[in-house]
Amino acid sequence: MTADGEQTKARLLTEARDLYLEEGFVRFSLREVARRAGVSAAAVYRHYDGKEALLHQVCTEGFRVFFSYLMRALAGKTPRERLMLSARQYLRFALENPRDYRVIFMGAAEDLATLAPAENAHEYAPTFQFLVDRVRECMQEGVLRKGDPMATATLVWANVHGLASLRLSGHLAGAGSDEEFGRFYEGAVERLLAGLAP
Amino acid sequence: MTADGEQTKARLLTEARDLYLEEGFVRFSLREVARRAGVSAAAVYRHYDGKEALLHQVCTEGFRVFFSYLMRALAGKTPRERLMLSARQYLRFALENPRDYRVIFMGAAEDLATLAPAENAHEYAPTFQFLVDRVRECMQEGVLRKGDPMATATLVWANVHGLASLRLSGHLAGAGSDEEFGRFYEGAVERLLAGLAP
DNA sequence: GTCTATAGGTGGATAGAC
DNA sequence: GTCTATCCACCTATAGAC
Numbered sequence: 253m254t255a256d257g258e259q260t261k262a263r264l265l266t267e268a269r270d271l272y273l274e275e276g277f278v279r280f281s282l283r284e285v286a287r288r289a290g291v292s293a294a295a296v297y298r299h300y301d302g303k304e305a306l307l308h309q310v311c312t313e314g315f316r317v318f319f320s321y322l323m324r325a326l327a328g329k330t331p332r333e334r335l336m337l338s339a340r341q342y343l344r345f346a347l348e349n350p351r352d353y354r355v356i357f358m359g360a361a362e363d364l365a366t367l368a369p370a371e372n373a374h375e376y377a378p379t380f381q382f383l384v385d386r387v388r389e390c391m392q393e394g395v396l397r398k399g400d401p402m403a404t405a406t407l408v409w410a411n412v413h414g415l416a417s418l419r420l421s422g423h424l425a426g427a428g429s430d431e432e433f434g435r436f437y438e439g440a441v442e443r444l445l446a447g448l449a450p
Numbered sequence: 451m452t453a454d455g456e457q458t459k460a461r462l463l464t465e466a467r468d469l470y471l472e473e474g475f476v477r478f479s480l481r482e483v484a485r486r487a488g489v490s491a492a493a494v495y496r497h498y499d500g501k502e503a504l505l506h507q508v509c510t511e512g513f514r515v516f517f518s519y520l521m522r523a524l525a526g527k528t529p530r531e532r533l534m535l536s537a538r539q540y541l542r543f544a545l546e547n548p549r550d551y552r553v554i555f556m557g558a559a560e561d562l563a564t565l566a567p568a569e570n571a572h573e574y575a576p577t578f579q580f581l582v583d584r585v586r587e588c589m590q591e592g593v594l595r596k597g598d599p600m601a602t603a604t605l606v607w608a609n610v611h612g613l614a615s616l617r618l619s620g621h622l623a624g625a626g627s628d629e630e631f632g633r634f635y636e637g638a639v640e641r642l643l644a645g646l647a648p
Numbered sequence: 649g650t651c652t653a654t655a656g657g658t659g660g661a662t663a664g665a666c
Numbered sequence: 667g668t669c670t671a672t673c674c675a676c677c678t679a680t681a682g683a684c
Contacts, residue, residue, distance in 0.1 A: 257667060278476060281659060294662080295668055303660070358556050359619040376621065406622065407638055414612025421557040423574065424604065440605055447645030455649060479677060492680080493650055501678070 261299040263289045269310050273351050280307065314352035315375045321345040322382050331389040332445070338386050339412050339441045340434075346416040347430055358417055383409055397450045404448060411444050412437075459497040461487045467508050471549050478505065512550035513573045519543040520580050529587040530643070536584050537610050537639045544614040545628055556615055581607060595648045602646060609642050610635075 267288040272280050282303045286293040300306040321341045328334035346353040356376075387405040390396040396404060415437050418424045427433040465486040470478050480501050484491040498504040519539045526532035544551040554574075585603045588594040594602060613635050616622045625631040 260667080282661090283659065291667095292669055293660080294670080297661075298667055354557065357619065357621070358615065359552065403634070406616075406625070406634075407641075410612030410616055410638070411609060412612075413616060414608030414610075417556065417615060418604075418608055418611060421555065423555070427604070436601070436604075440608070443605075443645065447641065458649080480679090481677070489649095490651055491678085492652085495679075496649055 257299070260289065260291060260295065264291075264296060264299055264306070265309060265313075268306050269313060272307065272310050276351065277307075282306070311352075311355055312375065314349070314356060315379075317349060317352065318345050318356060319379055319382075322379060325386070330395075331386070331393050332395045335386045335390055335395075335408075335445070336438075336441065338383060339408070340438065342412050343416055343434065343437055346420060350420050353416065353420060357413055358420070380405070380409070394450055396445070396448050407448070408441075408444065412441065415440060455497070458487065458489060458493065462489075462494060462497055462504070463507060463511075466504050467511065470505065470508050474549065475505070480504070509550075509553055510573070512547070512554060513577075515547060515550065516543050516554060517577055517580075520577060523584070528593075529584065529591050530593045533584045533588055533593075533606075533643070534636075534639065536581060537606070538636065540610050541614055541632065541635055544618060548618050551614065551618060555611055556618070578603070578607070592648055594643070594646050605646070606639075606642065610639065613638060 264285060268280075268285045271285055271288065280303075282296055283293045285306070286296050296306065300309065321344060322338060325334050325337035325341050328337045384401050384405045387396060387408065388401040391398050391401060391404075415424070419427070419433055424433065427436055462483060466478075466483045469483055469486065478501075480494050481491045483504070484494050494504065498507065519542060520536060523532050523535035523539050526535045582599050582603045585594060585606065586599040589596050589599060589602075613622070617625070617631055622631065625634055
């Protein structure tokens with residue numbers, strides 16, 4: 253590949269990402285991506301194996317970003333603080349990257365075989381593992397009741413996901429601004445952890 | 451309208467529903483609905499105002515079914531039993547009508563202006579109100595800590611929705627069969643109510 | 649009320665020249 | 667590696683005959 257080839261390939265990916273962020277899946281098309289990138293539709297096939305492959309690449313990028321949000325929670329000084337920060341970062345990611353969140357956790361891409369959970373479970377595993385680890389260290393230090401870390405992590409996940417996804421769907425619009433909702437969210441998490449304390 | 455006209459109209463609706471249940475939104479088309487109903491694509495326009503109107507009708511039907519599931523929870527003899535039954539019926543609906551659940555609560559129809567939450571908020575209101583009422587009566591009888599019924603109902607909703615939607619997305623496939631998951635779900639709800647008790 | 653025919657459009661993907 | 671030209675499939679929606 254030449255240098256130009258690499259540049260075009262990267263350009264196509266960013267344009268694809270923008271288009272997908274703007275329009276979602278239904279209105280996503282190869283031709284439009286090519287138009288925006290300033291190349292012909294045919295050129296795309298030199299770099300990607302068709303529409304689904306390109307979309308898949310875009311989504312993989314979404315996972316990477318999500319993980320980067322979570323990682324920032326490691327700045328917390330105690331297990332409890334890291335767990336709370338994880339929850340906060342989770343919501344931050346959802347609110348700041350709603351389309352990605354939908355794809356990853358709300359199955360917005362249900363019609364795309366490429367993105368079926370079963371087919372890319374390996375992309376989810378590390379992020380869930382991250383949460384399990386946070387829960388486990390909380391159990392070890394007596395912040396949470398001892399038990400199966402995976403089961404408890406699932407409860408925590410369902411909780412934050414439930415709130416985040418209802419918010420994104422617009423069903424909790426009555427909760428006010430994102431900031432107000434953020435406080436409600438933190439309160440809910442605090443209460444949940446209290447209920448899971450020893 | 452003649453009797454035949456009414457029959458065709460009803461037939462179109464059921465075929466539209468089936469197609470949507472099988473293929474989802476992306477692959478939903480008027481032509482295919484017409485094919486299945488045994489009429490021409492043009493005939494559809496005599497009965498419905500186009501594709502979106504037909505889809506909207508299909509979704510309205512989904513709401514109706516969801517509400518009928520919830521109503522069965524009124525068979526419970528105590529406020530607590532009715533609340534627990536509501537949670538159980540909620541999951542039942544989700545597992546037995548996954549596509550409808552996605553549309554109603556997971557924003558699978560995000561690209562369909564017709565179905566934007568803001569535009570049919572009046573369809574959600576009664577179902578949320580149902581939950582608020584269950585929570586309120588629990589507060590009145592001392593089953594739940596007194597407070598804002600809407601805030602508490604939101605917490606309960608986020609909880610059951612979080613579990614149900616993650617299950618539907620395939621993210622909790624590790625939880626075993628639907629029956630096993632059902633037990634995990636009930637346990638989670640019990641724990642939540644315990645945390646919200648006086 | 650239903651049909652056929654058709655207009656007018658989108659999109660994915662490929663062939664072959666350069 | 668990129669282009670133009672092209673094929674083919676599919677869609678929504680309408681016009682006008684019956």
